[in-house]
Amino acid sequence: MNSNQLKQLLSNMTIEEKIGQMVQLAGEFYKEEDSENTGPMHEMNLSAGKMATIGSVLGISGAQTLIAIQKEHLAKSRLGIPLLFMADVIHGYRTIFPISLGMACAWDPNLIEESAAIAAKEAAVSGLHVTFAPMVDLVRDARWGRVMESTGEDPYLNQLYARAFVKGYQGKNLATDKFSIAACIKHFAGYGAPVAGREYNTVELSERTLRDMYLPAYQAGIDEGSKLVMTAFNSLDGVPATANKRLMRDILRKEFGFEGVLISDWAAVGEMIPHGIAENLKEAGKLAIEAGVDIEMMTGAYLNYLNELIDEGEIAETLIDEAVWRVLTLKNDLGLFEDPYRGANSAEEKAIVFSQEHREKARGMAEESMVLLKNKEQILPLSIHQKVALIVPEGQAKDVLGAWSWKGQQNESVSLYEGLLQHIPKESIVLKTIADAQKEIKADWLADLADVDIIVAVVGESSYMSGEGASRSNIKLPSEQIQLIKKLRTLDKPIVATLFNGRPLDLTDIIQDVDSILEAWFPGTEAGSAVANLLYGKKNPSGKLTMSFPRAVGQVPLYYNQDNTGRPLTALNQEDKFLSRYLDVDNSPLFPFGYGLSYTYFKYSPMEVTLTRSPKSQEDEVRIEVMITNSGKLAGTEVVQLYIRDKVGKVVRPIKELKRFKKVSLEPSESTIVAFNLNKLDFEYTHQDLSVSVESGEFDLMIGPNSEELEINTVYLTFKKSE
Numbered sequence: 001m002n003s004n005q006l007k008q009l010l011s012n013m014t015i016e017e018k019i020g021q022m023v024q025l026a027g028e029f030y031k032e033e034d035s036e037n038t039g040p041m042h043e044m045n046l047s048a049g050k051m052a053t054i055g056s057v058l059g060i061s062g063a064q065t066l067i068a069i070q071k072e073h074l075a076k077s078r079l080g081i082p083l084l085f086m087a088d089v090i091h092g093y094r095t096i097f098p099i100s101l102g103m104a105c106a107w108d109p110n111l112i113e114e115s116a117a118i119a120a121k122e123a124a125v126s127g128l129h130v131t132f133a134p135m136v137d138l139v140r141d142a143r144w145g146r147v148m149e150s151t152g153e154d155p156y157l158n159q160l161y162a163r164a165f166v167k168g169y170q171g172k173n174l175a176t177d178k179f180s181i182a183a184c185i186k187h188f189a190g191y192g193a194p195v196a197g198r199e200y201n202t203v204e205l206s207e208r209t210l211r212d213m214y215l216p217a218y219q220a221g222i223d224e225g226s227k228l229v230m231t232a233f234n235s236l237d238g239v240p241a242t243a244n245k246r247l248m249r250d251i252l253r254k255e256f257g258f259e260g261v262l263i264s265d266w267a268a269v270g271e272m273i274p275h276g277i278a279e280n281l282k283e284a285g286k287l288a289i290e291a292g293v294d295i296e297m298m299t300g301a302y303l304n305y306l307n308e309l310i311d312e313g314e315i316a317e318t319l320i321d322e323a324v325w326r327v328l329t330l331k332n333d334l335g336l337f338e339d340p341y342r343g344a345n346s347a348e349e350k351a352i353v354f355s356q357e358h359r360e361k362a363r364g365m366a367e368e369s370m371v372l373l374k375n376k377e378q379i380l381p382l383s384i385h386q387k388v389a390l391i392v393p394e395g396q397a398k399d400v401l402g403a404w405s406w407k408g409q410q411n412e413s414v415s416l417y418e419g420l421l422q423h424i425p426k427e428s429i430v431l432k433t434i435a436d437a438q439k440e441i442k443a444d445w446l447a448d449l450a451d452v453d454i455i456v457a458v459v460g461e462s463s464y465m466s467g468e469g470a471s472r473s474n475i476k477l478p479s480e481q482i483q484l485i486k487k488l489r490t491l492d493k494p495i496v497a498t499l500f501n502g503r504p505l506d507l508t509d510i511i512q513d514v515d516s517i518l519e520a521w522f523p524g525t526e527a528g529s530a531v532a533n534l535l536y537g538k539k540n541p542s543g544k545l546t547m548s549f550p551r552a553v554g555q556v557p558l559y560y561n562q563d564n565t566g567r568p569l570t571a572l573n574q575e576d577k578f579l580s581r582y583l584d585v586d587n588s589p590l591f592p593f594g595y596g597l598s599y600t601y602f603k604y605s606p607m608e609v610t611l612t613r614s615p616k617s618q619e620d621e622v623r624i625e626v627m628i629t630n631s632g633k634l635a636g637t638e639v640v641q642l643y644i645r646d647k648v649g650k651v652v653r654p655i656k657e658l659k660r661f662k663k664v665s666l667e668p669s670e671s672t673i674v675a676f677n678l679n680k681l682d683f684e685y686t687h688q689d690l691s692v693s694v695e696s697g698e699f700d701l702m703i704g705p706n707s708e709e710l711e712i713n714t715v716y717l718t719f720k721k722s723e
């Protein structure tokens with residue numbers, strides 16, 4: 001439909017039809033027979049007549065199902081406006097990829113884009129038009145359950161991943177590419193910083209920190225063309241995001257130039273009442289529309305009160321027209337007026353969803369996502385001649401998909417036992433489980449392990465312990481798992497801990513007792529195959545952490561790009577009590593941002609730094625070169641990382657900031673030169689008056705395999721004063 005036709009459509013709509021486009025209902029409303037007197041429709045005070053005006057549905061899929069719902073809806077819609085179908089396709093639709101916090105450890109935006117494109121294809125042939133992804137909230141607090149959906153604690157990486165996800169989901173042209181779906185950047189804004197890591201809790205951030213750390217990834221996703229943004233549950237600066245005009249009108253719309261659809265999170269409009277800034281749903285609806293929320297998800301504020309608010313002159317109908325225009329434009333961008341059934345196709349659904357090709361891609365991504373945290377005396381990779389004890393928490397053998405795997409089926413996933421069988425016969429495996437309730441590991445239980453050569457123990461979290469609503473005050477392993485490791489240690493056999501989890505955990509209880517630790521995250525459908533391929537060295541681990549692992553939950557929020565403070569703890573003043581430190585634990589993480597081992601080793605030559613003064617701008621540009629050599633016996637992949645530090649700023653500056661990285665694969669003895677170029681934009685930051693610029697001065701340039709093992713080179717850089 002062209003713009004004039006769309007304008008004509010809008011002008012033909014009644015106010016009820018306009019308001020209906022601003023309402024999103026769950027799939028349940030379309031599963032029940034039309035009943036105005038019971039169930040969800042009754043609760044929402046929703047007549048059959050109003051049902052015909054609704055604009056979008058969430059949380060239901062399947063080509064046949066959605067074709068039928070769309071057909072029935074169009075038959076009732078006076079102007080034939082098609083429904084939008086939206087759902088949470090977070091890290092895969094039915095072929096499940098590793099959780100985002102795992103995929104991020106691959107340090108490969110192309111792989112992220114590919115995973116999103118596959119998820120989009122499976123979702124599109126299943127009838128979906130929009131995914132509520134990517135979640136691009138920056139995170140620093142491992143107590144918060146939703147860190148598993150994020151890509152970690154660094155703004156530079158999060159921006160690259162936000163772009164990659166949006167590109168993967170939306171493809172080149174939503175109107176013509178029926179295997180693409182619209183993306184939704186969430187949760188705007190700051191949801192990843194709840195006080196005390198407690199789900200849905202208050203967020204207290206200075207606008208300067210919000211702008212330097214949290215906003216960049218949202219803006220990157222919007223600049224990449226995301227068609228939707230979702231409001232966050234939390235309050236920010238005392239105003240719930242869904243009612244926050246500063247956030248939505250000033251920053252999102254004016255500053256970021258976002259013209260797409262702003263949708264509330266589930267029931268977030270109604271939650272203004274418990275937040276305490278609206279007395280009732282009518283007032284909440286007024287605040288939401290004034291903040292520019294175009295679609296309310298699963299509340300009846302717009303549905304039941306917008307018309308009244310207009311009649312009472314409380315809001316102008318132009319606000320409704322703006323919102324409906326954006327919703328109609330989204331439907332038009334998806335080509336729904338020409339083809340309301342778009343990509344929905346049962347035959348293609350059967351052929352494409354969960355295809356072998358997709359599973360192989362998911363396995364490859366899982367292999368790239370895993371992080372080797374420890375490998376004392378190189379007990380990994382395993383030999384196929386070893387007899388292996390595999391110990392798995394009871395009932396969790398296939399709990400490998402993570403908390404946001406919606407259509408993913410655990411019983412379709414590959415367990416680690418099945419993965420090992422791809423390398424060794426079942427006679428070479430002693431399979432044991434540990435029960436949560438297990439009081440103690442008995443002698444006869446241990447006796448079964450007497451003749452094994454090595455023990456692989458699966459530890460970590462169940463998917464229930466991770467994701468939305470899963471904040472934890474204690475991020476240790478479950479006590480029965482700690483007890484198990486202590487008992488296994490008495491057998492004096494090598495122990496490999498394989499972690500299935502959705503957050504950085506406090507591993508201090510087992511770190512000395514195990515010989516190797518492989519962080520596998522929730523690896524998705526191909527979990528067992530991917531883990532086994534790494535354990536047997538078919539793939540050399542190359543993942544690097546994008547979120548710090550603390551020594552104790554008391555350190556949290558913990559992140560690498562922290563400020564120095566006025567009394568920093570350093571290697572030179574460890575004895576001094578009056579420093580920014582704890583009495584009982586070191587300040588450093590157990591495993592730092594950017595950390596990950598390999599089965600081989602990499603040598604870094606001293607970095608070479610070249611400064612050039614741009615004749616045009618009269619400002620310095622920097623080139624850094626370093627030679628990397630694979631000095632081990634196995635082929636492997638290294639992620640070379642470049643950090644900077646602004647030694648003196650107009651506000652305190654982080655002790656280090658990731659600015660570039662390069663992933664290089666090298667054969668044994670092979671070398672390569674890695675070069676990075678930086679210019680003024682890479683050094684700019686937000687000042688107290690919220691202006692963005694950088695002053696001339698001393699800067700540290702740091703290069704290495706993670707955020708702690710760094711060669712430092714200090715330079716003086718000249719930048720022109722900003723007008």
Ligand code: GLC
Binds near residue numbers: 088132266468
């Ligand atoms: C949830 C989540 C959001 C999700 C939405 C729809 O509460 O906060 O991320 O997209 O509801 O399921």
